Amino acid sequence: MREEPIRESVLEDQQHQAIRRLAHGFELERRDFVKLLGGGVLVCLCASSGLAQESGAARRADSAEKLPDSIAAWLHVAEDGAVTAYTGKVEMGQNIRTSLTQQVAEELRVPVSSIQLVMGDTDLTPFDMGTFGSRTTPTMGLQLRRVAATARAALIAMAAERWKTDAATLVAADGKIADPKTGRAVAYGELTKGQKLVQVIAENPLLTPAQDWKIAGAAVAKIDGRDFVTGRHQYTSDMTRPGMLHGKVLRPTAFHAKLAALDSSQAEKMPGVKLVRDGDFVGVTAPDEYTAERAVASMRAQWDAPQQPSEAELFEYLRKNSKHEDGAQHVSGSIQRGLAIADKTLSQTYTVSYIAHVPLEPRAALAEWGGGKLTVWTGTQRPFAVRDELAQTLHIPTGQVRVLVPDTGSAYGGKHTGDAAVEAARLAKASGKPVRVVWTRTEELTWAYLRPAGVIEVRSGVRNDGTIVAWEFDNYNSGPAAIGTPYNIPNQRIEFHPSDSPLRQGSYRGLAAPANHFARETHMDELAHAVAMDPLEFRLKNLTDARLRAVFEAAAHKFGWGQQKSSPTRGLGIAGGVEKGGYVATCAEVELDPATGEVNIRRVVEAFECGAVVNPDGLRNQVSGCIVQAIGGALFEAIHFANGRILNPRLAEYRVPRFGDLPQIEVEILNRKDLPSAGAGETPFAGLAPAVGNAIFSATGMRLRSLPLAPNGLPQNHKEGQ
Amino acid sequence: MTVTLLVNGAEHRIDVPADLTLLFILRNELNLTGTKYGCGEGQCGACTVLLDGKPIRSCRTSVAAAAGKKITTIEGLEQNGRLHSVQQAFLDAEAFQCGYCTSGMILSSVALLNSNPNPREEDIIRFMNGNVCRCGTYPRIIAAVQQAAKRQG
Ligand code: FES
Ligand code: FES
Numbered sequence: 056m057r058e059e060p061i062r063e064s065v066l067e068d069q070q071h072q073a074i075r076r077l078a079h080g081f082e083l084e085r086r087d088f089v090k091l092l093g094g095g096v097l098v099c100l101c102a103s104s105g106l107a108q109e110s111g112a113a114r115r116a117d118s119a120e121k122l123p124d125s126i127a128a129w130l131h132v133a134e135d136g137a138v139t140a141y142t143g144k145v146e147m148g149q150n151i152r153t154s155l156t157q158q159v160a161e162e163l164r165v166p167v168s169s170i171q172l173v174m175g176d177t178d179l180t181p182f183d184m185g186t187f188g189s190r191t192t193p194t195m196g197l198q199l200r201r202v203a204a205t206a207r208a209a210l211i212a213m214a215a216e217r218w219k220t221d222a223a224t225l226v227a228a229d230g231k232i233a234d235p236k237t238g239r240a241v242a243y244g245e246l247t248k249g250q251k252l253v254q255v256i257a258e259n260p261l262l263t264p265a266q267d268w269k270i271a272g273a274a275v276a277k278i279d280g281r282d283f284v285t286g287r288h289q290y291t292s293d294m295t296r297p298g299m300l301h302g303k304v305l306r307p308t309a310f311h312a313k314l315a316a317l318d319s320s321q322a323e324k325m326p327g328v329k330l331v332r333d334g335d336f337v338g339v340t341a342p343d344e345y346t347a348e349r350a351v352a353s354m355r356a357q358w359d360a361p362q363q364p365s366e367a368e369l370f371e372y373l374r375k376n377s378k379h380e381d382g383a384q385h386v387s388g389s390i391q392r393g394l395a396i397a398d399k400t401l402s403q404t405y406t407v408s409y410i411a412h413v414p415l416e417p418r419a420a421l422a423e424w425g426g427g428k429l430t431v432w433t434g435t436q437r438p439f440a441v442r443d444e445l446a447q448t449l450h451i452p453t454g455q456v457r458v459l460v461p462d463t464g465s466a467y468g469g470k471h472t473g474d475a476a477v478e479a480a481r482l483a484k485a486s487g488k489p490v491r492v493v494w495t496r497t498e499e500l501t502w503a504y505l506r507p508a509g510v511i512e513v514r515s516g517v518r519n520d521g522t523i524v525a526w527e528f529d530n531y532n533s534g535p536a537a538i539g540t541p542y543n544i545p546n547q548r549i550e551f552h553p554s555d556s557p558l559r560q561g562s563y564r565g566l567a568a569p570a571n572h573f574a575r576e577t578h579m580d581e582l583a584h585a586v587a588m589d590p591l592e593f594r595l596k597n598l599t600d601a602r603l604r605a606v607f608e609a610a611a612h613k614f615g616w617g618q619q620k621s622s623p624t625r626g627l628g629i630a631g632g633v634e635k636g637g638y639v640a641t642c643a644e645v646e647l648d649p650a651t652g653e654v655n656i657r658r659v660v661e662a663f664e665c666g667a668v669v670n671p672d673g674l675r676n677q678v679s680g681c682i683v684q685a686i687g688g689a690l691f692e693a694i695h696f697a698n699g700r701i702l703n704p705r706l707a708e709y710r711v712p713r714f715g716d717l718p719q720i721e722v723e724i725l726n727r728k729d730l731p732s733a734g735a736g737e738t739p740f741a742g743l744a745p746a747v748g749n750a751i752f753s754a755t756g757m758r759l760r761s762l763p764l765a766p767n768g769l770p771q772n773h774k775e776g777q
Numbered sequence: 778m779t780v781t782l783l784v785n786g787a788e789h790r791i792d793v794p795a796d797l798t799l800l801f802i803l804r805n806e807l808n809l810t811g812t813k814y815g816c817g818e819g820q821c822g823a824c825t826v827l828l829d830g831k832p833i834r835s836c837r838t839s840v841a842a843a844a845g846k847k848i849t850t851i852e853g854l855e856q857n858g859r860l861h862s863v864q865q866a867f868l869d870a871e872a873f874q875c876g877y878c879t880s881g882m883i884l885s886s887v888a889l890l891n892s893n894p895n896p897r898e899e900d901i902i903r904f905m906n907g908n909v910c911r912c913g914t915y916p917r918i919i920a921a922v923q924q925a926a927k928r929q930g
Binding site for chain 1: 797801804805809810811813815816854860864865871873874876878880883901902903907908910911912915917
């Protein structure tokens with residue numbers, strides 16, 4: 056029997072929704088709001104929203120919102136020809152401000168410089184679920200192209216109407232509609248006179264095929280790049296408002312702690328300091344950050360924290376507390392039958408640690424009440440969800456909250472929630488002034504959420520000729536992304552088991568794809584060795600997916616796979632996979648020092664294919680950035696914890712990849728102009744860890760099945776089978 | 778205490794507690810927000826500025842220690858609307874993604890090129906190892922430094 060494939064996107068979305076809120080649980084008083092919002096009618100949300108918030112089940116108003124279907128919501132042409140486009144997506148370093156602008160420019164036939172893209176502003180831009188899951192290029196890029204193509208057709212029709220001529224004979228170019236027969240031309244702005252284009256976005260407008268792209272598909276310099284090299288760009292943490300105060304929150308000593316006693320007398324004596332206490336939430340506002348910090352540091356608080364699981368028991372705990380979830384299992388064929396015809400069977404367990412995103416700009420928000428509204432600037436990947444979160448936690452209607460996202464100092468899946476936004480809004484409410492909250496690095500490493508830890512069990516059967524006949528894959532807690540196998544295996548059972556995570560966890564670049572790829576591609580390597588086949592040959596033998604084969608072959612070719620030999624000090628490994636429409640294959644060469652156990656990744660060759668390439672230069676930058684970031688999770692990044700406390704909440708104690716960790720990186724992009732474009736911010740991440748682990752094995756015979764692979768160099772006294 | 782700070786050629790007299798960090802003063806008192814906070818521990822280099830031409834972590838430097846010395850921040854590199862050659866090289870090589878590390882990277886690179894106009898790749902890696910780019914733009918940063926070296930040479 057055959058069941059439906061696992062509904063990964065639904066499960067992932069549930070995970071996004073389930074990121075635990077920081078338990079501030081504000082009580083707030085209604086009359087305060089009437090004052091702050093300047094009167095008028097206030098509709099309070101029903102009481103149950105408080106409950107929903109506690110249980111972590113965020114309201115799903117999200118998906119209910121419909122995308123506007125009129126051009127006017129997405130695009131405006133001013134009388135002087137300036138174009139404004141609107142998207143709920145946000146820029147965090149993925150370069151989509153530039154790539155989306157390119158796509159609008161392409162379809163509207165205007166120069167990039169005439170377009171201003173308004174991003175992530177809940178009052179101005181159409182609703183958007185959030186910037187994650189590599190959905191920007193396939194979904195938003197296409198949407199804006201459709202909008203711009205419809206607008207172009209509308210402008211042509213307007214010119215045809217004006218000249219009483221056949222629209223089919225007119226051409227749009229460089230912000231003008233021209234009539235090649237008569238030589239007349241009219242600028243877009245002159246046609247619209249700044250009026251809204253109210254046409255409904257066409258179902259199938261005439262889109263420019265990728266082969267004909269002139270602006271999209273070209274290496275366009277980063278828009279406002281100059282602001283970044285001059286320090287002029289204002290991130291949220293740089294912004295100020297007139298009269299702005301600085302906020303700081305008193306953090307508990309452990310997770311889930313309750314405030315038992317507080318002596319804040321010192322803080323209250325400091326000039327300009329205002330204390331805000333609301334349930335277990337304690338914060339201050341002060342005229343400057345330094346004073347706010349000192350005020351919080353001066354407080355004597357007693358926290359009661361429950362006993363909580365520690366790192367040593369983590370994997371057992373995750374397995375024990377896992378649940379079976381409907382739709383989280385995929386079965387085809389019969390494992391029993393598969394194992395019965397296998398010549399060799401293999402059963403192994405893989406684990407991944409919690410890791411932190413460490414966005415270089417920590418969480419930050421600036422909140423201001425006034426003009427009948429709460430306005431919050433904050434670096435988040437989900438401005439609309441944060442708007443809802445603010446409305447819920449502060450008990451005001453969504454319509455009175457506006458969230459704006461300045462281009463942000465990166466996120467990598469780590470900024471889905473509105474933690475700092477909620478804190479700033481609460482403090483601003485109490486002080487009656489705009490308040491900015493910027494988290495410290497230690498707050499980031501402790502109170503932000505983490506990439507889930509997980510246990511993955513794989514059981515498989517293979518025939519001596521290299522045919523895989525059985526594949527069982529159980530993932531506990533780390534997530535369902537890329538859990539399926541791209542190899543042709545007749546008998547499969549694959550299941551994701553959600554569990555109860557001891558630490559706050561959520562999205563991370565690629566979600567569970569790096570973890571699932573690590574387990575699968577390491578296990579593939581183990582199977583190849585079990586039947587004494589070359590790891591690449593073994594993969595290709597079990598693979599018919601032409602796109603995945605193509606990247607494997609491209610990476611192997613460029614790397615010179617099969618032409619070099621590993622030695623005890625030099626290992627070679629390969630891994631690959633497919634996720635979110637992106638195909639990746641990675642070859643790694645590692646250098647080992649047997650005396651010290653030190654591991655250095657010397658060279659990485661990665662082939663990547665994601666359909667038609669929109670901005671080749673930006674894409675290379677993304678792929679190479681993924682590889683560099685993946686080095687951390689592969690070799691040394693891990694959050695350590697015990698009984699509700701993070702043990703390494705400082706950058707000195709949490710190692711991230713630096714210049715010195717950099718291998719030689721070669722990126723091979725396969726441009727498939729005939730295929731729709733997919734996103735590239737995540738999948739290129741997935742191949743690195745297993746390729747490195749496999750390379751270590753090829754040199755040492757040591758099979759490492761836990762990420763990070765070598766946090767303190769190679770484990771000494773490692774025995775096979777451990 | 779009252780200190781005199783010489784920032785980007787301008788003199789500022791400010792009255793502050795002596796233990797305040799230079800980073801704090803630059804960002805909050807002088808409104809020079811191009812210098813970033815990334816860790817406050819001296820570990821990430823986002824707060825790098827030049828003190829008499831040497832790169833320092835402004836998050837670990839007290840105002841008292843910076844008093845009277847020549848301080849250069851990212852805002853001080855551009856001259857009469859012309860980017861410094863290192864800024865131009867970063868822009869041309871697009872040596873950033875989110876850009877949050879960029880100010881610190883550029884100032885470290887300027888300092889490197891001042892002391893070593895022709896750095897080899899290993900020199901760049903060693904000199905810049907204290908600057909973190911979480912977006913992983915290291916290869917392009919190296920390329921940008923090399924480009925700037927060529928242009929200055
Ligand atoms: S903020 Fe100074 S080194 Fe990180
Ligand atoms: S570009 Fe984002 S941290 Fe360097």
